[in-house]
Amino acid sequence: MTVETAPMATETHAAPRIREATQARIRKRYAAERRFKAYGVAAILFGLVFLVALFSTIATRGYTAFLQSAFTLPVHLDQSAFGSSTPPSQTDIQMADYTKLANRALFQALGVDPANKADAKAAAQLLSANADVQIRQAVQADPSLIGKTIDLELLAHGNVDTLMKGHFDRSIAENRRQLSDKQLAWLDKAAASGQLAKHFNTGLFTYGASSKPETAGVGVALVGSLYMMLIVLLIAVPLGVAAAVYLEEFAPKNLLTDTIEVNINNLAAVPSIVFGLLGLAIFINFMGIPRSAALVGGLVLALMTLPTIIIATRAAVAAVPPSIREAALGVGASKMQSITHHVLPLAVPGILTGTIIGLAKALGETAPLLMIGMVAFVVDFPKTPLDASTALPVQIFMWATAAERGFVERTAGATLILLAFLICMNVTAVILRRRYERRW
Amino acid sequence: MLNVTTPEANRAVTRGNTLDPKVVAKDVNVYYGEKQALFDVTVNIPDRGVMAFIGPSGCGKSTFLRCINRMNDTIPICRVTGKITIDDEDIYDPALDVVQLRARVGMVFQKPNPFPKSIYENVAYGPRIHGLAATKAELDHIVQSSLEKAALWKEVKDRLNDPGTGLSGGQQQRLCIARAVAVSPEVILMDEPCSALDPIATAKVEELIDELKKNFCIIIVTHSMQQAARVSQRTAFFHLGVLVEEGATNDIFTNPKDQRTQDYITGRFG
Numbered sequence: 001m002t003v004e005t006a007p008m009a010t011e012t013h014a015a016p017r018i019r020e021a022t023q024a025r026i027r028k029r030y031a032a033e034r035r036f037k038a039y040g041v042a043a044i045l046f047g048l049v050f051l052v053a054l055f056s057t058i059a060t061r062g063y064t065a066f067l068q069s070a071f072t073l074p075v076h077l078d079q080s081a082f083g084s085s086t087p088p089s090q091t092d093i094q095m096a097d098y099t100k101l102a103n104r105a106l107f108q109a110l111g112v113d114p115a116n117k118a119d120a121k122a123a124a125q126l127l128s129a130n131a132d133v134q135i136r137q138a139v140q141a142d143p144s145l146i147g148k149t150i151d152l153e154l155l156a157h158g159n160v161d162t163l164m165k166g167h168f169d170r171s172i173a174e175n176r177r178q179l180s181d182k183q184l185a186w187l188d189k190a191a192a193s194g195q196l197a198k199h200f201n202t203g204l205f206t207y208g209a210s211s212k213p214e215t216a217g218v219g220v221a222l223v224g225s226l227y228m229m230l231i232v233l234l235i236a237v238p239l240g241v242a243a244a245v246y247l248e249e250f251a252p253k254n255l256l257t258d259t260i261e262v263n264i265n266n267l268a269a270v271p272s273i274v275f276g277l278l279g280l281a282i283f284i285n286f287m288g289i290p291r292s293a294a295l296v297g298g299l300v301l302a303l304m305t306l307p308t309i310i311i312a313t314r315a316a317v318a319a320v321p322p323s324i325r326e327a328a329l330g331v332g333a334s335k336m337q338s339i340t341h342h343v344l345p346l347a348v349p350g351i352l353t354g355t356i357i358g359l360a361k362a363l364g365e366t367a368p369l370l371m372i373g374m375v376a377f378v379v380d381f382p383k384t385p386l387d388a389s390t391a392l393p394v395q396i397f398m399w400a401t402a403a404e405r406g407f408v409e410r411t412a413g414a415t416l417i418l419l420a421f422l423i424c425m426n427v428t429a430v431i432l433r434r435r436y437e438r439r440w
Numbered sequence: 441m442l443n444v445t446t447p448e449a450n451r452a453v454t455r456g457n458t459l460d461p462k463v464v465a466k467d468v469n470v471y472y473g474e475k476q477a478l479f480d481v482t483v484n485i486p487d488r489g490v491m492a493f494i495g496p497s498g499c500g501k502s503t504f505l506r507c508i509n510r511m512n513d514t515i516p517i518c519r520v521t522g523k524i525t526i527d528d529e530d531i532y533d534p535a536l537d538v539v540q541l542r543a544r545v546g547m548v549f550q551k552p553n554p555f556p557k558s559i560y561e562n563v564a565y566g567p568r569i570h571g572l573a574a575t576k577a578e579l580d581h582i583v584q585s586s587l588e589k590a591a592l593w594k595e596v597k598d599r600l601n602d603p604g605t606g607l608s609g610g611q612q613q614r615l616c617i618a619r620a621v622a623v624s625p626e627v628i629l630m631d632e633p634c635s636a637l638d639p640i641a642t643a644k645v646e647e648l649i650d651e652l653k654k655n656f657c658i659i660i661v662t663h664s665m666q667q668a669a670r671v672s673q674r675t676a677f678f679h680l681g682v683l684v685e686e687g688a689t690n691d692i693f694t695n696p697k698d699q700r701t702q703d704y705i706t707g708r709f710g
Contacts, residue, residue, distance in 0.1 A: 253516060323553035327616070329514065331566035331623055332543030341565070342555060 001424050012170035026429040047125055058419070060411050065413025068201035068214060069156040069164040071127065071190065073105040076137060076149040088146060092137055098132035109195050110186045128155035130215045153199060158213040158406040160187060200325055204413060207400070208379045209390070215408020216399070218414050220378045224294050224389030225363060231298025232305050232362050232383060237355055239302075240309030247310075248317045249339055266309035275304045276371025284372060292388035293397055300372060310360065312354020316347035349436035356429040360422050368394040392418050423424075445675035462487035462657040463508060463627060468522035470503050472513065477503050481522070481683045483676055489624075490649060490658045492689065494665055496704065499678040501661045505629050508659065509545035510538050526627065543570055546620030550632040552612035554604035554619070559596050562604040562615055563587060566623035582622055590618035591648050610641020617648060621656075628652065631661040634667065646671050665705055669693055677701045 081096050082088035084418040088096075103124050107114050112123045138152060139145060154323075159178040162168050175179055190196035207217030251257045279300035283289050289296050320343045328338035369375070374394050382389035396418065399411040461484035470478040477498045485491045493501035503512065510531060512518045524531050531541055543566070554562050563583045567573075573579035583600070587593040592614045596607070604615050613633055620628055630649070634642040649671050650660060661666050668675050669689060676686040677700075685698045696702045 046693060150458060218707060321553075323551060324555065325514075326511065326547075327553045327555060327619075328565075329511065330509070330547035330549070331569075331619060332541075333537050333565075333569055334539045337569055341569075346556065 001210050004172065008128065020307070049108060055419075058415050061409060062412030062416045063412075064165050064417075065204060065409040066201050067165070067198040068203060069161040069196060069198050070153040071156055072107070072151060072153050073102075073109055073195065074149050075101055075105045075152045075154075077101065077139060077146050077365065078136075079147045082146055087143065093136070093143060096136070096139075098135040098139075100137055102127055102131040105152075106154075110190060112186070119182070122180060123186065126157055126160050126183060126187065128157050128214045130210075131153055147203025155203070155214045155434055156196060159402055160196070161214055162189065162405045163187060164196070165409075183422060204296050204410070209377045209395075210379065213402075215412060216407070216410060218392060218395050218417060220381055221390045221392045221414075222417075223397035224297070224374070224378075225392045227294035227385045227389065228298040228301055228391060229359055229363060230360060231295065232302045233355075235299065235302040236305040236309055236358065240306050240355075241313050241351060243306075244310045244313035245317060245339060245344070248314045249343070250333070264307050264310050268311060271367075272304055272365055272369060273367040275300050276368030278303070279372045290386060290388070292376045292390070294382060294385040294387075294389045296372045297369050297374050297389075297391060298369045298385065301365060304365065304368065305358040305362050308358035309351075309354055312358070313347065313351045317343060317352065318340055319350065319438055320346045349432050352432050353429045356425050356432075359427040360429075363425070364418065364422060366391075369394050370397075392421075461485055462526065463659070464523075464525045464528075465504075465507075466523045468504065468520065469599045470500070470507060470521075470526060471519045472515070473517040476681065478507075478681045479608050483683060483686055485657065485659060486653070487657045488653060489674065490653045490660060490672040491673045492668035493659070493661045493678060494663075494668050494675060494704075495538060495678035495684075497663075500681040501518040501676075501678045503633055504678070504683075505631055505659060505661050508627065508629055509542050509547055511542075511547065513538060543623050544625055545627045545629060546623065546625035548613070548616050548620055548633045551636050552609055552616055554607070554612050554615050556602045556603065556605050559587075559604045559615060560605070563618050564623045566619060570623055572623065586618040586622040587615075589615065590614045590654065591644065591651070592618055607659070608641070610637050610644055613637060613641070613645055614648060617645070618650075621652070625656065627657045627659065630658065632661055632663060635663060640669070641644065665693070677704065679704070 044249055078101065079086075081098075083092040083096075083103060085092065103120070104114070106112075106121065107123060110123055112119050114120050134154055135152060138150065156164070159168075163179060163184070169177070170184065179187070187196060203215060205222070206216045206219045207215050208220035210216040247257065247261065266402065280297055283296045283299055284291055289299075296414050324342050324346065325338050329335070333341065369391050374390050375398060376388055377388050377398075378388050378390050380387075392414065396411055396414045399407045399414065401409075452654075463485040465481055465483050465485075468478055468481040469476060481500075481504055493505065495501050506512045507520055507524060508526075508531070512520060520532065526544065527540075533569070550620075556567065560583055563586050564579055567579060567582045573582055583596075584593060587596065592611060595611060596602075596615075604612065607615060617628075617633075633643050633649075639643065646667065649658060649660065653673075660668075660671065672689045674687065675689045675692040677684045677692065677696075677698075679700050685692060685696060685701045687697075690699065693705055696705060
């Protein structure tokens with residue numbers, strides 16, 4: 001029924017019908033609002049579920065990477081192992097057979113007869129190939145230890161670590177699994193006596209690349225990423241802020257500046273691999289900077305971050321109310337003074353937020369680094385940004401392709417480290433924004 | 441009708457002579473791009489007095505005010521022709537430094553716009569960038585005397601380091617006046633200084649204007665005809681970019697010569 005009929009009918013006749021229609025309409029309106037709210041809640045829940053799934057998967061797979069199995073053994077630093085001269089020379093210390101010392105300590109602990117060649121070989125396999133380096137480093141740090149017996153935490157082999165973390169399947173036939181029944185018996189005994197235990201994995205943060213999971217770490221990648229972030233900070237921030245302030249405050253409005261503006265926005269959307277190609281062509285091929293150097297990576301990431309910083313700075317500068325500029329000009333400040341004394345200080349929180357978010361994006365960037373040869377097996381720490389290094393996300397990428405169980409958990413563990421950095425940076429950005437919220 | 445028979449206003453008629461004007465504008469035209477905003481404005485503004493610009497919204501009175509300290513320069517599409525002089529010095533002379541001009545011609549804006557800094561810093565900023573004080577003591581003195589001139593000293597003397605934005609609206613506007621006064625300008629431009637204030641704060645600012653006119657040439661744009669009548673000695677009426685009529689405030693309000701002025705002050709339009 002339509003309302004047009006109302007005038008025809010008497011008032012008492014029409015009123016209830018109109019009231020009914022109105023109420024139906026109101027009910028419909030509220031229902032529509034409730035539906036809309038429900039869609040919103042559903043969308044948020046959907047996103048949250050995926051986020052929780054992602055984080056819990058990474059966390060459950062990765063937390064074991066922060067623990068590493070090691071034997072705590074009393075290693076006797078036998079004087080005879082270090083040559084005849086007393087005190088032993090540097091060369092003696094360098095050349096001593098530490099593997100023998102390590103094995104001797106292990107055999108004693110496990111009750112293995114060194115004369116039994118097969119048993120000795122099987123037992124020696126349980127130690128990490130890096131155990132000798134660990135003893136050597138201890139001796140080099142303090143040569144007076146020679147001749148004494150010291151307790152050392154010697155890394156266990158990756159397979160032992162897998163067993164300790166409960167990922168080893170004992171039901172597989174003996175000839176097809178990595179550890180024999182005899183080895184398992186030794187390990188069970190050592191674990192029961194506390195000589196074999198899991199400790200916090202400091203090596204994850206200090207080692208570089210390695211083919212053995214127990215001595216592989218993100219140390220080199222962290223240093224490489226740090227160098228690159230510093231270079232991005234030093235190059236992209238001053239350039240970006242200067243460009244943004246000029247464009248926002250000084251540049252005349254004409255076709256040229258309009259074109260530049262549009263292109264800066266476009267640049268922010270260019271796929272990062274293109275920046276990698278640019279870096280390869282210009283910084284490496286043309287300018288001759290060494291491949292895999294953190295300098296090249298930093299320059300490429302700086303170029304990539306530049307548009308983000310320019311856009312954020314322009315927004316922050318434009319958000320400063322014109323009344324502040326007028327006030328400064330009104331008391332006779334020059335344009336430059338009004339910008340440096342008033343506009344920029346007020347825009348700083350916005351600039352910082354943009355910079356941190358740009359840096360966080362650069363920290364997680366992998367594709368352009370693949371183009372400039374940062375997918376490299378780098379064992380030694382880079383001393384300068386010109387030395388070969390790798391980056392955190394690239395390290396994750398490389399570990400993800402390795403087969404050993406130890407690398408699988410390290411992939412997730414390194415992802416957790418990267419996420420922790422990104423979360424820290426974003427939280428800093430939020431805190432800065434809260435702290436210096438608009439004060440005008 | 442408006443009450444304009446105050447002794448102040450009467451005295452002003454005799455004192456507001458145009459023989460020795462401070463600011464002289466001759467045939468000023470202003471264009472925003474293609475659109476012309478002001479047409480051949482010619483006016484003499486006396487020293488040590490208050491000149492009010494009245495007129496309906498968009499009539500060009502603020503535009504003209506902003507020509508006097510060349511604030512319109514900041515608008516890229518704005519173009520000014522004609523001649524404006526202060527003490528016979530052409531302010532649109534290319535050799536003249538606009539920054540120096542703005543130190544001589546202070547401005548108070550419609551909305552109180554203190555810097556988001558301390559009260560002290562707000563007032564000290566101008567003297568500092570112009571090098572008016574050699575020592576901290578001198579600067580302290582300038583800040584104090586400026587705040588006294590702006591009738592704000594008593595209220596803020598114990599909290600000079602508090603942020604200027606924490607003051608009430610009326611106090612903020614008086615702080616802005618103190619900031620303008622601190623660089624010892626010759627002319628003070630006020631662009632609807634009371635439009636964002638309540639009546640009590642307005643009364644205080646008007647009292648202050650009355651006090652300041654002893655030492656400064658004050659030009660005030662206002663929407664309130666009562667205010668123009670209360671504070672000014674001379675009034676100029678703008679309409680559609682044309683200066684319709686200019687004269688002693690008394691005459692404008694009691695005996696306007698032009699029909700448009702008559703219509704405006706009696707509330708026919710505006």
